[in-house]
Amino acid sequence: MSTYAKTVTFGVTLGSLVLLTGCELGPKTVSQVGYRGAGLNQINDPDHMAKAAAIPAAPYAVPEDTGPLASESYQNVQVLGGVSAERFNHLMAAITQWVAPPAQGCNYCHNPENLASDEKYTKIVARKMIQMTWNINTKYASHVKQTGVTCYTCHAGNAVPQYKWTDAVASPNPGRIRGAKFGQNAPDPNVGYASLPSQGFTDYFQNANQIRVASSSAYPSKNHVVSIKAAESSYGLMMHLSSSLGVNCTYCHNSQSFRSWSLSRAQRATAYYGIRMVRDTNDQYISSLQSVFPAYRKGPLGDPYKVNCMTCHQGLSKPLGGKSMIADNPVLKGPPIAQAAVVPAEGGPNADETVPDAFNTPAAMTDTTKATQ
Template sequence: MRIGPPLLAVGAACAGLFAVFVPTWNLPTKGTQLGPNGPSLVQYAPTGSPIFQTRNGPPPANPPLIADTRPATEVYKNVTVLTDLNAGQFMQLQQAITNWVAPQQGCNFCHAGADFASDAKPTKGAARDMMRMVRHLNADWKEHVGEAGVTCWSCHRGQPVPAEVWFTRPPHPEGAHMDKPENWNEAGDSVRQFFPNDGYELYILQDTPGLAQSYTALPSGQAADQVVVKRLYEYMMQMTSGIGVNCTYCHNSRAFFDWGQSLPARWTGYSGIQMTRDINRNVLLPLAARMPQIRDTADTPHDIVLPERMRGPQQGNGFVLCASCHYGLPKPDDHAADLLKDFPGLKGPGRAHADAGPTTGTSGGLTAASQGDQR
């Protein structure tokens, strides 16, 4: 049988309509079951947003190590943090930090011209705080960062201010009758990024208890405040988005409250929340009071993150959250482990030998940390 041109035209038209109106068939996503049947303990490979994926590339090549074994404190003036390094290690790390944090701005982002010993620029004091913080995290928060540890690259990825930060915000202004009554974010790549930042403020800045699910079907006593429960839900959703997982990566969905039915990752996440609060309260909050910035200045490559009326007291510094280091991956990229091996000076002596540092612990809620001075 010979098919004539009219039939071919009809066939082509049908194929075109099929391509336009029938949705693309997606093959089932491969998942990994982490527990028994029933609680849906299944995890899928993290896809991550395109923005996350572009930030998970390799760091710049390490600068060469200078063969100078003299103590750094004898060769260079005004060394106050990296006092345990020799001169070669010290200069190699200084050059690496420039590549990790301020590749466009160069050394003068922190230093005042040719006088590298000068403390004239506040950014130099901030850099010292960051160095103390990195050494503290690697020495005292191993239950979260492990032996891989963290470096300046873990968060900064070539930018003076990490791309993933959040801001405290003033109350939402009253406007027209269609205005949202809550502080919804005004831009985002996903629904979760539109959630208010109130949950961050409650759980990774303040010491707010995180118990929201009852232990019995018909609980007696006073119910948890609905707004706080909503804030906890928002924070957990933003947290899972930032590390590229869903709830059952840590929790058993039949009993979210029960640690005995949870997975080991829940403890890692719990210590990560404590660690994040430690950074926000003991490092970044004092830094904001001492050195406020505006994010859209000429010496930073960032775009304006918030309109001016929505910038809280943090302004350009911002606070950190899980995504600041994870960038959409359950475990941050493997580059930190290699960098920490190459730069042992970032491991730090630990809190017991540090000049000063905060104490942290647990107190009946999600997390707790002292108000001690990180510096």
């Protein structure tokens, strides 16, 4: 072999190795999260795991909930009027730290000449977001557990959360073969950069479309109303959940039967409530503000920025690495509301398609220690 040929061969080999180092090489760890032999393992890549955000400390110690109420001390307090003025001031300082741009501070929501004024849309939105936070921390405790959420969970110091979505513009030429991608075949991080449809959020995170595509029978039935055509869109949604939480499929599902609830981990039930929480949040607390948001806070079709799993989780199985901020912000716990009850899962009333009661008991497989005993 000539010197030139050897040089080219070496260069190609070296180049291939360099390219491969950016793929799946490197150390991996495997954690068992279910019973042995059940296919419930997690493959972890330490080099690509998202790190928990640097959570800011409270602006100052939480004051006692005593003294005059906020409604007695200030004008036009519509949502937090029953909170003491001291606790009210503490929350306002925290929200300024979590959401407002540093250059604006309190003025991001308030007219400094008239704090009672509602002339700024951000103040109206903030009221609705506080109610939304209460709803999540109470009605959807089945999902957020005792950790709860605060404004910082989604905003993380930004006036607008980094991860959001809006309705997509339809293909300009849907009747043509060329150029009509039908919301897929594009490099979209929402579906793990796969060729799957990436605009299923409207169907699943706003409209209550069924997610299940597997049927109990090969024949049509009244209990199975989802077409097999929805498989791609459903799988795109699952890719979104996986990317948002930084986990693989077996974090929730058992590979022996992805459909069966009785073989799944408790985390699948948690995700079940989470999807409904996202729908409720988008429908009741965000879309209802469509007329309030200015055009620059909306998508191309005029709908406001909405939330999905990535909005809170941001690549972590537990938002903020599982750290709770509720103790420093007790006002955001919200008034007591009945939690979501255990209900049949989508797809029909079949026995293996119901959320087992065991998923809501201490005996559930909720951690590695219990699962491996």
